[in-house]
Amino acid sequence: MIDLRLLREDPDRVRASQRARGEDVALVDALLSADERRRSSAVRFDELRNEQKTLGKLIPKATGDEKTELLKRTGELSAAVKAADAEQNEAAEEAQRLLLQLGNIVHEDVPVGGEEDFVVLETHGTIRDFGAEGFEPKDHLELGEALGAIDVERGAKVSGSRFYYLTGVGALLELALVNAAIAQATEAGFIPMLTPALVRPRAMEGTGFLGQAAENVYHLEKDDYYLVGTSEVPLAAYHMDEIIDADKLPLRYAGFSPCFRREAGTYGKDTRGIFRVHQFDKVEMFSYVNPEDADAEHLRLLEWEKQWLTALELPFQVIDVATGDLGSSASRKFDCEAWIPTQGKYRELTSASNCNSFQARRLSVRMRDGKKVQPLATLNGTLCAVPRTIVAILENHQLPDGSVRVPEMLRPYLGGREVLEPITK
Structure with missing residues (x-):
């Protein structure tokens, strides 16, 4: 607040x-x-x-x-x-x-407008010209099925639409991504965390997800628990009702958790494959900082995300998200959008938000600087939302025969594999 x-x-x-x-x-x-x-x-x-x-x-x-x-x-x-x-x-x-x-006060530099009114700040990497290479790119689902990596048909049979299985090399690819992301975050000074997927109402409300975002939250009414849509929620509530000495800041955590989203209002959008799903795993960065350091920390989170996408050898752009697409907690948000060849456009892969003291006030997380006690600032940044990252890797690194080149950074986490080979031709 x-x-x-x-x-x-x-x-x-x-x-x-x-x-x-x-x-x-x-x-x-x-x-x-x-x-x-x-x-x-x-x-x-x-x-x-x-x-x-x-x-x-x-x-x-x-x-x-x-x-x-x-x-x-x-x-x-x-x-x-x-x-x-x-x-x-x-x-x-x-x-x-x-x-x-009441939403957070938007930063003075945020572009005004709706979802399409973002400003492109940077572009990285080179978009492949598949025509010049002599073949038409396949989409991630066709590639994933051929690799024995993705099974949406049985996911729908068991759980309904927008559910899926990652099988064989697909499961190994997820584990590789998670381990690589946690390794990068740990090297950068983040404390790795495995967080609860069920939280009490105060944690969900305190992070701002029971306002305009409530329609996308799963609620277990009988027990009054909420399924988190991001580990941002339990990470923000981790120090709820606590006072932290200023000299212990910043505190940085990297949370890995399953995430659940109803995706209300998106029916008909991204229904093919695993780009927009109801359940997925994610590695999330979260920072508690002195409010005067919040803007600088925001840029640091963005740099770690850019480092990650560059290491995955993905072409991407950085956007300054417009005011109408911020979400209630963020005063400013940067998204990194990777190029998806079969869609012919950039799509969001990571996001970094500066929430200033908005969440800390709601959750009563304060800092003590001498005799002064005041709310601190919280920030969050997605490092790896697994399904979307798999989509981008499969489509951008595919080869003419349907195999997929493994980015060099990931190879140690995949047993040295350089290429993922189709099991069906």
């Missing part, structure tokens, strides 16, 4: 942020009104309580009519205090409810 002091001192900035996100600007004024009611009712409650305490000291000394009047006033005050307390609590709950609906 945002700092209420910012809302009070500069509401126009918050309104501008909401407008840029394409979200309800009236929410700002409703929140200001609720906050004012909360503050005024709190003052009223304190005044009545003080009067009540004063009368409580006078009553033992009073006699006769004076005591009768004091007792009468005490009874009136008791009812008034209860009413003021109820009003204060009601206003506080309303303010909190509205505050949780």
